[in-house]
Amino acid sequence: MTLTVAVDAMGGDVGVGVTVPASLAFLDRHPDVKLILVGLPDLIESELKRLGRAPGEQLTIHPATEVVGMDDSPQSALKNKKDSSMRVAINLVKDGVAQAIVSAGNTGALMATARFVLKTIPGIDRPAIAKMLPSMNGTTCVLDLGANVDCTPEQLLQFGIMGAMLVEGVMKKPNPTVGLLNIGSEEIKGSDNVKQAAELLRHSGLNFVGNVEGNDIYHGSVDVVVTDGFTGNVALKTSEGLAHMVATFLKEEFTRNLLTRLCALAALPVLNRFKKRVDSRRYNGASLVGLRGIVVKSHGGTDSLGFRCALEQAIDEVRADVVRHTSEHVGQQLARIDAAAAAVCPKI
Template identity: 40%
Template sequence: MKILIDVMGGDNAPQVPVEAAVKAANELGVHMVLIGDTDTINNELKKYTYPEENISIVHASEVISNHEEPAKAVRRKKDASVVVAANLLKKGEGDAMISMGSTGALLTAGLLIVGRIKGILRPVLAATLPTAQGPKLLADSGANTNCRPMNLVQFGVMGDIYMRNLFGMENPRVALISNGEEEGKGDDLTKKAYPLMKDAPFNFIGNIEGRDIMEGNADVMVCDGFAGNIVLKTIEGMGSVINKKIKGIFKKNIITKIGALFVMGGIKEFKKSMDYREYGGAILLGCKKLVVKGHGSSDLKAAYSTIKQAKSFIDADVNGEIEEKLKLVAVEETEEA
């Protein structure tokens, strides 16, 4: 198994992606292909020991930053690390690619270079949310800002297969995120998607509301990428605010510091259960090969989880199953950019 990693992307590049790749080469026995500036990579690699046959380098002279317009940047910067990785993936020189850099650039590279599975109208960026009922999937978490009803149905198909294979669920509950539980509730998009979801080959449980998301009342939560991005980031922002507040309470004075010692075990366990780093990155489902977006601020733990997640995905042959299941969904058209 060969996993391509863009080591130039993310807040902690190249240190963290390189270290995570070395760890994976050592512990998972995966062949890691590091893509980026050769000198920079070699400088990092000097710090570690690893089986030489499990690490290789492909040079890329450019980097796409978060501030560039993704579609333009991917077209112009032919030698950007994420573009080089996508081209290698397309040519079959890897089983998956990972980047912690610009989400837009990765999505564009996935869509335009790696390409979609036959029948998939739009790939979906699926993120794992830590909920009160364990990890659940948010699909789409930000790739597709303007969707059509059939896009949402396909997000459900892909999410269902993902949760069966990666989390061992037998019959994942698939729901539409809406502004009310009743079938008649929703915006134009979700109202049109609802009847199509009922006929789709998964366990559709209807609409869920915002308050069901962190309660974990569905296993696959389907929405367009505009709503999904806002949901995901609202949760992240609230988590960060609450975390700061609780730290402040515990650190207030000597009394509260003593109190904190008594409950710290539980608080740590709780924080671990809500930690996105446990679950790896967001998966771009529906491309011919696996494309994974690691969190931009990934530390070693998060980056390593992301590589492990990619390995599980390849082991499970999720893409093969998606192709099979798509045959059961009537697709209104075969091509859409």
């Protein structure tokens, strides 16, 4: 069967100016994959013509008459834009026409629409946003990154299960290690929710190593870091801000005078390798895990390279059959901790 990905061609800050070139670059690397560009046909065809390409067997256009704006509320997008490129692309996954959807559109609207159309995997209360972040040992999967501000201990447990299944399937890491983000590694630290979640994770059958701190994300101490969406989003945005500041400082220092410019020229190979390793575009693509379909969210302001990497993330999840893999394990894991959950958190 040909692997097919639906692309919300209108989503993001730029729309077809990024999604179409990225799709073409992706197909050049993956001749066994089919992409469906969903959106306003005239705009998509115009961009293809500008790039000297045309629709074909590997690249087709599926019409949609509306676009979800970056400032549209999730409720408005869900209720009033039923023929948006985002909604139509998600419907293609629901109908089995595509195995995944990638969008750089409004995050809240994408989460709300995907959850309404695709539904969650049995045993999962809420989907979460999971992202692979660079670390000293490769990558670390962190979730949730903003979908769920307040989380119960059981939901944090579910995030741990989903994150572990994602890493196991996509990164090919059997029995990945899982840590719970906290203000210290000691068991006595943290809120009641975090302490109860830690107990549930210890009895889950996952390879739970205990509490971890923010610096463990980039140390690569664990494969999966579990947290609520509020904390996770703050940690992510802080990291992005720090990376931008470091890059700015380096540029300022290397361009300060003629001597520093000469030093920069000598160090250029090292700087280029460093830039590539920390380039956020190469880690673009956050997974909306817990749904009955693969949904990948690209950063709205990314360029063609970043969106292509989000497409890579989607096809990796399709090939790993992440949804089925997660569905099979969720029931087993949750059943295993039922008795322990009753004893540890009797009021939940």
